Amino acid sequence: MASVKASNYINGEWHSAPQEFESVNPANRQEIIGTAPLSTKADVDQAVSAAKKAYHAWNELSWVKRAEYVDNFAQLIKRDLAEISTLVTRECGKPINEGRADAVEALHMAQYIAGLGRLPTGYAISSEIAAKDAYILRKSKGVIACITPWNFPSAIPLWVILPSVLAGNTVVFKPAEQTPICGHKLMELFHEAGFPAGVINLVHGMGEDVGDPLVKHKDVAAILFTGSRAVGKYIQQVAAGDAYKFAATEMGGKNATIVLEDADIDLAVNACVLGAFKTSGQRCVSTSRVIIDRKVEPEFTKRYLEKVKRIKIGDGLQEDTFMGPLIEEGSVDKWKLHNQKAKEEGAEVLIDGQVLTEGIYGNGNFVSPFVYRFEQYKKNTFCLREEAFSPHLAIIGVDGMEEAVDVYNDTDYGLAMAVITEDYRKWRWVRDHADYGLGYVNLPSIGAEVHLPFGGVKASGNGHPGAEGILESVTHRVAFTVNHAREIVMAQGLSTSV
Numbered sequence: 001m002a003s004v005k006a007s008n009y010i011n012g013e014w015h016s017a018p019q020e021f022e023s024v025n026p027a028n029r030q031e032i033i034g035t036a037p038l039s040t041k042a043d044v045d046q047a048v049s050a051a052k053k054a055y056h057a058w059n060e061l062s063w064v065k066r067a068e069y070v071d072n073f074a075q076l077i078k079r080d081l082a083e084i085s086t087l088v089t090r091e092c093g094k095p096i097n098e099g100r101a102d103a104v105e106a107l108h109m110a111q112y113i114a115g116l117g118r119l120p121t122g123y124a125i126s127s128e129i130a131a132k133d134a135y136i137l138r139k140s141k142g143v144i145a146c147i148t149p150w151n152f153p154s155a156i157p158l159w160v161i162l163p164s165v166l167a168g169n170t171v172v173f174k175p176a177e178q179t180p181i182c183g184h185k186l187m188e189l190f191h192e193a194g195f196p197a198g199v200i201n202l203v204h205g206m207g208e209d210v211g212d213p214l215v216k217h218k219d220v221a222a223i224l225f226t227g228s229r230a231v232g233k234y235i236q237q238v239a240a241g242d243a244y245k246f247a248a249t250e251m252g253g254k255n256a257t258i259v260l261e262d263a264d265i266d267l268a269v270n271a272c273v274l275g276a277f278k279t280s281g282q283r284c285v286s287t288s289r290v291i292i293d294r295k296v297e298p299e300f301t302k303r304y305l306e307k308v309k310r311i312k313i314g315d316g317l318q319e320d321t322f323m324g325p326l327i328e329e330g331s332v333d334k335w336k337l338h339n340q341k342a343k344e345e346g347a348e349v350l351i352d353g354q355v356l357t358e359g360i361y362g363n364g365n366f367v368s369p370f371v372y373r374f375e376q377y378k379k380n381t382f383c384l385r386e387e388a389f390s391p392h393l394a395i396i397g398v399d400g401m402e403e404a405v406d407v408y409n410d411t412d413y414g415l416a417m418a419v420i421t422e423d424y425r426k427w428r429w430v431r432d433h434a435d436y437g438l439g440y441v442n443l444p445s446i447g448a449e450v451h452l453p454f455g456g457v458k459a460s461g462n463g464h465p466g467a468e469g470i471l472e473s474v475t476h477r478v479a480f481t482v483n484h485a486r487e488i489v490m491a492q493g494l495s496t497s498v
């Protein structure tokens with residue numbers, strides 16, 4: 001397939017830059033998916049200025065009118081669904097059924113946001129004084145920076161861009177440097193959908209060169225960031241420096257599936273295979289710990305290992321591939337480090353993952369699953385507390401539900417938790433005592449739907465989830481009170497006599 005030359009998109013026009021970077025297929029590093037501008041602060045300044053200029057006219061439109069632009073866009077996503085699916089797989093390595101799922105989720109987000117344009121955006125509420133009407137309304141914030149990761153290169157940008165523009169904000173989008181061509185494709189469709197110049201702008205490049213000046217820009221009112229904990233924490237600190245600036249940061253996880261003694265073991269095995277190895281463990285919600293009741297651990301582990309050994313690893317464009325490559329060579333190094341740490345920290349290795357280099361694997365970033373076990377939970381370990389973001393899974397034996405939740409909560413993160421049990425009293429107790437933003441019963445710890453909030457607690461997120469949840473972050477709720485009487489009567493009995 002021909003390599004794509006991506007451009008920045010500023011004020012409705014395509015702009016190139018003197019220097020470019022390459023995006024390569026992680027399953028075959030010799031295949032160049034495309035090139036994109038290596039932008040600088042000057043490009044960011046131009047994009048923010050275009051977004052600022054476009055804001056007033058865009059914000060003057062009704063929610064319904066803005067939703068119509070989103071509806072045009074949704075129809076284009078639907079038209080190009082197959083092309084987007086294949087592009088996601090080629091650029092980020094996920095198997096094609098996952099590439100398709102990413103594109104379908106993008107479509108769902110566009111359809112959902114187009115529909116929201118006709119739903120209430122505020123409400124009337126009684127005042128203490130009968131002659132007054134009070135309203136709670138939503139107002140847009142201004143220019144919003146959307147900074148996104150590579151692992152859901154079409155869905156995650158839309159979780160944040162579409163609610164922002166529906167609410168009347170304008171956007172500067174900075175896609176991940178690993179997947180610029182997916183970002184470019186979205187931008188081509190925004191252009192074709194007819195969004196006015198400056199409403200959605202895109203600047204390609206590296207985090208330090210483009211993301212950093214964007215978050216620090218004085219005309220950016222809000223930052224919607226999804227990515228690693230280190231960068232998210234930094235962005236929170238930058239935003240805290242300006243009283244007006246807001247940052248929603250969705251970050252990593254050390255997610256777990258809790259398997260209780262009454263669990264359906266086949267279901268538990270399937271949930272933990274999907275949870276740990278879909279997207280090669282490179283989901284923020286990937287299961288990296290199975291916390292299991294000792295009574296059922298031997299049977300679970302036997303069946304689990306049999307299944308993990310059958311996982312087909314390869315190029316995601318093959319329909320029967322279950323697990324594709326890691327995104328970059330650096331991710332392979334990070335995976336090795338986590339495995340090494342597990343060994344040093346006393347884990348019993350059950351499947352020693354390998355870097356795959358022969359034959360079809362020769363030019364890609366392929367590894368096989370690494371699975372290990374701790375008979376007893378070991379506190380303060382790197383391997384059981386830090387995000388590996390790769391096919392790296394711990395099985396930890398515990399005695400009962402309460403110890404399972406103690407172990408589950410013993411990380412700084414709090415993103416996704418699944419519990420496998422047939423007992424409604426048990427899952428209810430776990431639901432109420434574990435720290436998470438996304439909870440599941442008899443399911444894997446992965447799986448988002450756009451009309452639900454998506455986010456975490458503790459170090460995983462600062463309380464401003466994406467998808468359904470993000471309208472709160474891109475609007476101010478304002479109170480507006482109207483007096484219908486000829487005299488002024490104040491609330492709380494406040495006297496007006498002078």
Ligand code: NAD
Pocket residue numbers: 147148149150151152174175176177205206207208210211212215226227228229231232234235250251252253283284285387389454455456460461466
């Ligand atoms: P990353 O933090 O390296 O990069 C994310 C984005 O931030 C990229 O666009 C990058 O260019 C930009 N960036 C980097 N440095 C920056 C800086 N100094 N200032 C501004 N922007 C900067 O993350 P990644 O490797 O692309 O993605 C993987 C991480 O994302 C994992 O930790 C994963 O768990 C997390 N993630 C979280 C969610 C969620 O919703 N909670 C979803 C997907 C991924």
